[in-house]
Amino acid sequence: MRRMTARPANAHQARLLRLLRDGGPNSRAQLGDQVDLSRSKLAVEVDRLLETELVVADGLAASRGGRRSHNIRLNPHLRFLGVDIGATSVDVAVTNAELEILGHINQPMDVREGPVAVFEQVLAMAAKLRASGLAEGFDGAGIGVPGPVRFPEGVPVAPPIMPGWDGFPVREALSQDLGCPVMVDNDVNLMAMGEQHAGVARTVGDFLCVKIGTGIGCGIVVGGEVYRGTTGSAGDIGHIQAVPDGRPCACGNRGCLEAHFSGAALARDATEAARQQLSAELANRLESNGTLSAVDVAAAAAAGDATALDLIREGGNRTGQVIAGLVSFFNPGLVVIGGGVTGLGHTLLAAIRTQVYRGSLPLATGNLPIVLGELGPTAGVIGGARLISDHLFSPA
Amino acid sequence: MRRMTARPANAHQARLLRLLRDGGPNSRAQLGDQVDLSRSKLAVEVDRLLETELVVADGLAASRGGRRSHNIRLNPHLRFLGVDIGATSVDVAVTNAELEILGHINQPMDVREGPVAVFEQVLAMAAKLRASGLAEGFDGAGIGVPGPVRFPEGVPVAPPIMPGWDGFPVREALSQDLGCPVMVDNDVNLMAMGEQHAGVARTVGDFLCVKIGTGIGCGIVVGGEVYRGTTGSAGDIGHIQAVPDGRPCACGNRGCLEAHFSGAALARDATEAARQQLSAELANRLESNGTLSAVDVAAAAAAGDATALDLIREGGNRTGQVIAGLVSFFNPGLVVIGGGVTGLGHTLLAAIRTQVYRGSLPLATGNLPIVLGELGPTAGVIGGARLISDHLFSPA
DNA sequence: CACCCTTTGTCCTGCGAGTGGAAAAAGTAG
């Protein structure tokens, strides 16, 4: 099928497209209530959007006491691709124009294999989703990578955990291969956009989204917009010093947060504890699997293992101390905790909360919710779809 | 004289007013080069501004090879008042519409005397400036106070060092007394706006402005706009933990940055060192003055006193460590150091730079200037004028 | 089923913003 290449011609049309994306099908009258345009103007713009086939008529809505309205909705054939490349696995999902997930695949993968190998796999996953009948093609794709990105060009810059990706033209290459517009961003920013669109952060303008996975990063949203910093490395909190003269970190410093708590650090600590026979539970798991991961720690903690709980609490304390500083500095309206280690659940959350509420002033914490992300592994891919739809639904 | 009460009628006029404010007198042709409007439209808007008397004709400019242009400038009778209330002194200045300082008074004063006493003094200072012929009245005033402010209402909220100010309707009260529009903000934000308008930050969109005075605060500028946080306490970095289990702080925690380094902490440390006879220089000064302040430490350091230099270096290191974390998080394009202790000069700056360049990743620090503010005590009052002019030069 | 009210959608007119060309005004250079 022919893909939609049209773009909104002006800010009004862009506004309408986003309203339809976020609010689903709507009548002209309902749209009019939200955009502060005259009925005539609105009708003109809607008609033009109908001509571009970006939106379609969608039958009659229920009556609100008078004439029934004709619903308008985004073209149901539109498809966005959300790709979330993590350090150890890839998520790929297809969404419709309302950013609802129609299909989602997750596969383990090592990002260190380099961009060529990774994208081969991503393209195969996308092809699989297409083959299963969920999409006839893609109208846009949003890609998240686990490292800093020069956003306008869509190119990773100096990514610590992704050797071989530095300067690789992700946006251009994928745009070629997929035959559609592509936007690239840090995976943490994608998670933030996901939670903003469909998760806990729907109503908040300024918030932080801390992702604890293999590494630790933080999405920063200011006035509803992701803030990326001067060189695209904003939110890179994994290498903030959490422990003076602490453990050596891969970055060359000592005591970085990431060296003391992250998926990787947790696995290492758990293995150590198991070897020292501090925990029978962990030792058993190490024996049967050969290695330990954050998932094992989570399971052990769920089973009541004291060592595992201690590890989580200590990590949560470290993380919480850093977040407390960020809360003082940034004064957000919400802090979201997400990423692979959310399986650690409320033990982790409680430790973080304790440190933040203790370490920041009441004015900043007084009305500050600190919550787990509610989208889990789908936050990234929804964020990807959101990223590209924001791009496509803006004036050309 | 009758005050100007007119406001720009639309965004074009507001744009023009700001161009004239920031760029001084300009011809219609020069303005046209900057605003992307047709000559006709521009002429219409300029004529309307002339009618409001916000701008006036200002003679002929030099020829650029053809017909000489008629210059347009902001009304030279416009006067803004910038007020910077510090913990121990007040600065009041009058500026013209181009935000050039025409007169500036500084007086020692203790904010703890409460808003009524302080504003009495501020009004007296303003009256003095007016009486000296610099102004016949004020068209607007921007006030900075050393604590968090609920910005839209212009009311201090829970200010730690200003008991008695909590909830005092600063904006409303001063607006009454001065008979002109008033905006109120945190003093650190004012300093940031000052450096942005006339100082080192003129060309930078995202930067941090760290003010080390009696306390420590940080102005955050995102995309050219001051970011104030959800409750107005963004940038409150004085109570970030800098030293685990460090000194007790007035806020109830331990190890806050402010407890280890600030004007107040430095004075205390210097007094301590003098009492213990660690430094003859400081002991002498203590003897002759009865007390020691940051200024004494600066003088001692300038004279080569090792103890004073050590105190500064250690404080700079603490501060630098905190800033390093903020740089990782925020990835600014510039860091400005200002406030009362800038007298400590390059010793302080060197210590901060060392810590930041060591403690943050190269991607964030690679092209990051860390500099002293260039406006000194005038940054705050210029920022105040800028604040109110931004308000007045926006569509009503 | 007739009647009245409400809501939705379309049509039309008129205003005002804004563009772009042409000409006038006011210089400079030679």
Added chain:
DNA sequence: CTACTTTTTCCACTCGCAGGACAAAGGGTG
């Protein structure tokens, strides 16, 4: 004085858009 520049004004024309009038389509009531 002439040729060329630059600035400013003037004018005709287009287009976006608001807002009222009107038609269409429904519900509720007697």
